Amino acid sequence: MxxxxxxxxxxxxxxxxxxxxxxxxxxxxxxxxxxxxxxxxxxxxxxxxxxxxxxxxxxxxxxxxxxxxxxxxxxxxxxxKKNPVSAFAEIPGAVDFFQSLVDSEDFAVALATGANELSARYKLETAGIDFEGIPLATSSDAVVREHIMLHAMDRASQKHERAFSEIVYFGDAVWDVNATANLGWQFIGIGGKVLDGFIDYRNSEEILNRLR
CATH class of the missing domain: 1.10.150 (DNA polymerase; domain 1)
Incomplete structure (x- = not known):
């Protein structure tokens, strides 16, 4: 997995x-x-x-x-919370793509963000992303991004009671690229700011092909 x-x-x-x-x-x-x-x-x-x-x-x-x-x-x-709901829109296709991985037996899913836990939860909820039961690690857990990512991995491993054959991180910024490389994980970029990635999730089949 x-x-x-x-x-x-x-x-x-x-x-x-x-x-x-x-x-x-x-x-x-x-x-x-x-x-x-x-x-x-x-x-x-x-x-x-x-x-x-x-x-x-x-x-x-x-x-x-x-x-x-x-x-x-x-x-x-x-x-x-003083901003309109429209300020928290999903990246196009994100809600459906995220849920498809959660529902799949081939993948485990986790969240790792440099935001603090309170703001991370608020943004996910407002964007309509169902993260109930999904391992989440934030800067409330650690200061260093790599440490946050490792917290997410550990929580996912505990949830699924296994180690993983491969770990892939979806991110949008240069610090995501660097942290992923430091951990030896694979990286897929979203949003167009980093090389070798996707603008959004609407081409879900092509993204899934990268994951297989």
Missing amino acids: KLIVFDIDGTLTQTNEVDSRCFEEALRVVLGVEEFDTCWENYQFVTDSGVAQEVSQRYRDRPINGAEMTALHEKIVELL
Whole structure:
């Protein structure tokens, strides 16, 4: 059995823009930092927790504490909820493709995202993606993207009571490509920002051929 692990923002949901905007505003409100680098590629760990830690250290000269991290995650969701449902649309074909893999006996499915758990769940629910019972790992579990992905793998392995013959990660950004390579997993790009991928899931048969 192969394990298929999905990122969320830009991979299953069209939420990169709204997520970044709400994340930036939450950092300003919770950490009290008005100006900071918003080019995420410049950060060591491109996850909610990783960026928050680095912003705090770089611009406040002290680490973020647990209460602030919790407040940050809650503020992000509060801000997300102020946006219309249309801001959380699926990547075309994502809902059906995701469900087809969940229903298949050939694949196990998991989710691994750099977003925090509260925002990840809200975006999936609002986009109409049924993730009930699907192993989920987020930046609430770890700071480093590779560690988040390994958490997802471990939870999927526990659920299915087996190791997997192969692991494939669906992502949309360069940090997804790098993390997948570091783990020795296979990668399939979504959204057109990375090479050798697909714009969306409407050509599902071609994507499935890549997975077989």
